[in-house]
Amino acid sequence: MARKLNLRIWRGDATDGGLKDVVVDVNEGEVVLDVIHRVQATQMGDLAVRWNCKAGKCGSCSMEINGKPRLACMTQVASFDEDETITVTPLRAFPIIKDLVTDVSFNYKKAMEIPAYSHPKDLAPGEARMEQVDVERSQEFRKCIECFLCQDTCHVIRDHEENKPSFAGPRFFIRIAELDMHPLDTLKNRKRTAQEEHGLGMCNITKCCTEVCPEHIKITDNAIIPMKERVVDIKYDPARMFSGLLRREKRS
C-alpha cells in the first residue's frame, strides 16, 4: 500500500546547488533508489543519478542518505520512521558533476598507481597452485564492488582535499594487502611503497571505511592494520632491530 514520503534531494552542479523538497509515493518493500526513480519519472525528469544493477553488486548508486554514505539500492525506505524526511545528497568527497552524480575518477587514477601482481619467473602459466587457506585470506578483499563508499567516508581525503595526491585510500589498501599476502606474489617492496608512496601512515584507524562497507569487508582489521604491522616489521620492530644490531656487531 502506497504512502507519501518526504524526500530532500540535492540538485545542482559545480557552480551552485541546494536541497529540494519533494513528496513522493512509496510502496512497501521499496528501496531509496526506487523512490528516486519515481521522482525522476514523475517530478524531476532531468534528475541525474548513477545506477546499474539494483542488487548491491555494481557499486554505482553510492550516495549519502541522511548524511551516511550508502548504496541507494540497498537502503530500505522502511528502515526510516514513516514521518521522517529522507535527505539524499551526492558523495561529498568527490567533485560534483550533476545532482547525485560525482566524478570518481580519482579512484581509477589511484588504481593505476598500485603495482600489479608479479608472477614468479620460474613458474610457467598453469603451474601455479594455492592451498585453500591461502586463497580464503584474500577472498574477502575480492568481494569489493568498488562503490567507493570507503573512499568517500575516509576523512583523510573527505576533509582534506590536499591529501588526495599522496593518499590511495582504504579501497586500495585492501588491494595492496591482498597482493602482499598473496603467496606467489614476488614484488618485494609493497610494504615500503604502501607507507611511503600510497599514504598508509596517514590512516589513523578510525574504522569509518569498515563501518560503511556494503560487502562487510573488515577493511581496517584485516587489511589496513595488518599492512601497518608489516610496515612495523621492516621499519620499527624491536626484535628485528636488536637482531640487526647483533648481526652488524658480529660482522664488524
Place this chain on the structure above:
Amino acid sequence: MSGVFSPTRAKIKERTLRTDKWWLEPAITFGVLFSFVIYATFRAFEGANYYKDHLISPFYSPCLSQACVPEATLFGWTPVSAQVFNFALSPALIILIFPLGFRMTCYYYRKAYYRAFWLSPPACAVAEPHTKYTGETRAPLILQNAHRWFFYAGLVFNVILTYDAVLAFKGKDGQWGAFSVGTIVLSLSAAMLWMYSLSCHTCRHTVGGRLKHFSKHPIRYKLWSWVSVLNHSHQKFAWYSLAAVAFADIYVRQVSTGAWTNYYFFS
C-alpha cells in the same frame, strides 16, 4: 575552504547531514576515558594505599622503588631510588609508561580517542574541525608505531600481575589457600589484561599474520585463527580490562585505607 566545502564538491553548508545521535558514542568515550585519566593521575601521584595483606594494586606493580612497602616489592628488588632530582617519585610513575604506552598506541584506543578527543573525525561522515592533517606520518603520532614495543612490555606486566593474583591466595597470616573478594578482583583484572593483550592486533600479526603462506605453517595458522577470534572482541576486552584494572586499584586502595574490609570466603 577545504574538505567537504572545497569548491569542486557539492555545495552543502552543513558539516554533516546525519540525523542519528552520532555524537553520543564519542561523548561517552570522552567521559569514561577522561574520568579514568583523572583518577589514574591522582593515584599515580598519591604514592600510598597500594598494598594490604598480599593485595597489591595493579597501578603499583611491579613496585620497583626503594620507597615501596617491602611486602609489595617483586622479590625485594628495588632498583630505583625513592627520589629523583630531589623529587619524591611515586612507585607508580616509574612503571606508568608501559601500560599507558600500550593503551595509547593500541589500534582500538586510537580510534576511540582520535574520535572523542581530537575529533579527527568526531564520527564517520562528520567533518572534522582541523584545517591540516598528516596522520601518523610524522612526530609525535609516528610514535604509534611503537605499539609492538609496548605489546612485549605488556606481556611482562601480565606475568607480574598474574603472579600478584596468585599471591592474593595468601591469607592475612601468609598461609596459602585463602580466598577473598580481593583474590577475585585481582584474578579478574589479570585475566582481563591477558585477554586484552592476546586479542591485540599486534599479537595477531606476530603469531601468524605476517606470513605469506598459511599452508606452509599450519601451527602458526591455527594460532592466528584463534587470536583472530579473540581479535573480534578486542574493543570489548579493551574496556573490560580498563574497568577491571581501575576497580582492582580502587578495591586495594579502599581496603588499604580501611574504608572497606576484604571479605575472606575461607582462609
